[in-house]
Amino acid sequence: MRQIFSDKLLGPGMVGAAFKVAGVGLSFLFMKAVTHISGAEGWGLYSICATVALLGVSAARLGVDTVLVKQIGQARALGQYHRLGRALRQSTWAVLGVSLGLAIALWLAAPLLSQLFGKPQLRYYLPIVALWIPPWALLFLFTEGLRGFGRAAAFQFLQTGMPFLLSMVLLAPVLLGYLPAFTADVPLITYGLGLSASCLVAFLVLRRAFHQAYGDSTRARHSFRAMRQTALPILSTYLLAVGLGQADVLLLGYLRPSAEAGLYATALRLSYLTLLPVQALGGMAAANLAGLHATGRGRELAYTLRRTGRLVRLGTLPLWAGLCLASPLAMGFFGGQFVAAWPVLVWLATNQFFNALCGPIDVLLQMTGQERYYRNIIGLALGVNLVANVVFIPWLGLYGAALAQTLGMVCWNVAGLIRIHRAYGVWLLRVW
Numbered sequence: 001m002r003q004i005f006s007d008k009l010l011g012p013g014m015v016g017a018a019f020k021v022a023g024v025g026l027s028f029l030f031m032k033a034v035t036h037i038s039g040a041e042g043w044g045l046y047s048i049c050a051t052v053a054l055l056g057v058s059a060a061r062l063g064v065d066t067v068l069v070k071q072i073g074q075a076r077a078l079g080q081y082h083r084l085g086r087a088l089r090q091s092t093w094a095v096l097g098v099s100l101g102l103a104i105a106l107w108l109a110a111p112l113l114s115q116l117f118g119k120p121q122l123r124y125y126l127p128i129v130a131l132w133i134p135p136w137a138l139l140f141l142f143t144e145g146l147r148g149f150g151r152a153a154a155f156q157f158l159q160t161g162m163p164f165l166l167s168m169v170l171l172a173p174v175l176l177g178y179l180p181a182f183t184a185d186v187p188l189i190t191y192g193l194g195l196s197a198s199c200l201v202a203f204l205v206l207r208r209a210f211h212q213a214y215g216d217s218t219r220a221r222h223s224f225r226a227m228r229q230t231a232l233p234i235l236s237t238y239l240l241a242v243g244l245g246q247a248d249v250l251l252l253g254y255l256r257p258s259a260e261a262g263l264y265a266t267a268l269r270l271s272y273l274t275l276l277p278v279q280a281l282g283g284m285a286a287a288n289l290a291g292l293h294a295t296g297r298g299r300e301l302a303y304t305l306r307r308t309g310r311l312v313r314l315g316t317l318p319l320w321a322g323l324c325l326a327s328p329l330a331m332g333f334f335g336g337q338f339v340a341a342w343p344v345l346v347w348l349a350t351n352q353f354f355n356a357l358c359g360p361i362d363v364l365l366q367m368t369g370q371e372r373y374y375r376n377i378i379g380l381a382l383g384v385n386l387v388a389n390v391v392f393i394p395w396l397g398l399y400g401a402a403l404a405q406t407l408g409m410v411c412w413n414v415a416g417l418i419r420i421h422r423a424y425g426v427w428l429l430r431v432w
Contacts, residue, residue, distance in 0.1 A: 019152065019155075019157045020156045022156075023164065026160075026164035029168055030168055030187070033171050037174065040266075041258045044260070045262075046125075047253070048253040049128075055239065055242055055243070056102040057136045057137045058235075059102060059235070060095055060102050061140050061238060062094060064095065065095075069147050092138065099136075110122065110127050110130070124185060131192050138199045139195060139199040140159070143158050143206075145209075146206055159198075166190075167190040237374055237375040243386075244381055244385055247385055248268070251389045251393055252397075252401050259337075263338060263344070264341070264401055267342075267348050270323065270330055275316075276319060277311065277314075277315030277316050312357075324345075324346045328342040330342075347399070347406075351409050354413065358417055361416035361420065362416075365419070370419070374416070377415040380411060388408070392404055
């Protein structure tokens with residue numbers, strides 16, 4: 001059993017972690033470039049735009065990318081490879097059609113949204129990020145397929161690293177002074193181009209992976225309808241999860257100046273460093289957990305959960321401690337005006353530390369037929385988060401947003417832990 005764990009999870013997880021770290025590093029360099037060009041206020045506007053686009057992308061994904069990971073994991077465990085090819089093609093067309101419709105809707109709604117937020121610049125920025133939605137949604141679909149195949153390096157690099165790398169390459173003439181530094185629309189454009197190129201590469205890599213694994217069997221008929229029953233609750237979960245993760249930024253942008261949203265968004269992004277171990281190991285465990293559940297290997301599934309939890313705790317503690325100790329330096333990397341928000345980074349990093357200690361709750365519930373329960377607890381947590389944001393942001397500003405995130409995160413993690421213990425007899429949250 002230990003050999004199985006090592007071969008199927010630990011090795012790919014370590015590879016995935018390495019590429020995840022590289023991708024996160026590139027994302028921080030991109031953040032530094034944006035703050036260098038337009039400061040905290042520009043980064044705040046960028047964060048609002050990116051959050052709006054992410055909501056559109058979450059809706060456009062339709063939940064089918066997560067279902068694809070699950071089905072590939074089950075197909076590998078059961079040897080039923082013929083089920084996947086047509087479903088992937090139909091999923092691609094469905095995601096493309098919905099994402100184009102949402103991009104057009106956001107483009108047309110940009111003037112109204114700019115008035116709603118009271119920030120005229122959004123009228124020019126939102127049409128740019130509307131163009132992100134189709135390639136970003138398809139990039140998720142194709143890279144999640146690669147995750148199902150266990151292609152850890154390709155999954156992490158194409159989803160989290162390559163868009164920022166290409167964007168930085170395109171921004172280099174501006175940063176080096178060969179071209180004038182404009183406003184935040186330049187990074188918006190370059191990141192959109194990075195997403196488009198990454199999407200094309202991910203499609204080609206996934207297509208090759210399918211044909212290498214299954215050959216002509218991918219031509220067999222398997223209707224997209226078979227995926228919808230599972231995908232629909234996952235779709236609503238996407239939207240709720242993005243709302244839970246980004247409501248703080250949007251409401252800060254709405255209720256407070258853009259600069260405060262920029263400071264909070266920077267601290268929030270840095271706090272996600274604490275989640276690197278759970279994202280790498282939990283992400284690569286998804287297909288394996290789906291296969292174990294499909295074949296009824298409950299003991300092996302429980303063992304995998306315990307081992308994953310121990311590795312996550314081992315990797316998370318030093319990241320959290322280091323980030324808290326270096327919080328003024330980390331925030332100062334993006335400019336002197338960011339340093340004052342270092343206590344918010346400590347608070348948010350501690351939130352994510354607790355989140356990481358609770359383990360891959362989302363992955364496990366969605367890979368083992370409990371998508372609806374996971375959706376319900378996310379919805380409950382989002383409700384708590386929204387109410388707390390509205391109450392505390394006008395009073396406490398950045399700290400009110402951090403408090404709201406704490407309340408929402410504790411709510412969904414505790415509910416998830418109880419559900420997993422009842423289903424599998426494993427407490428994911430342990431000191432060791």
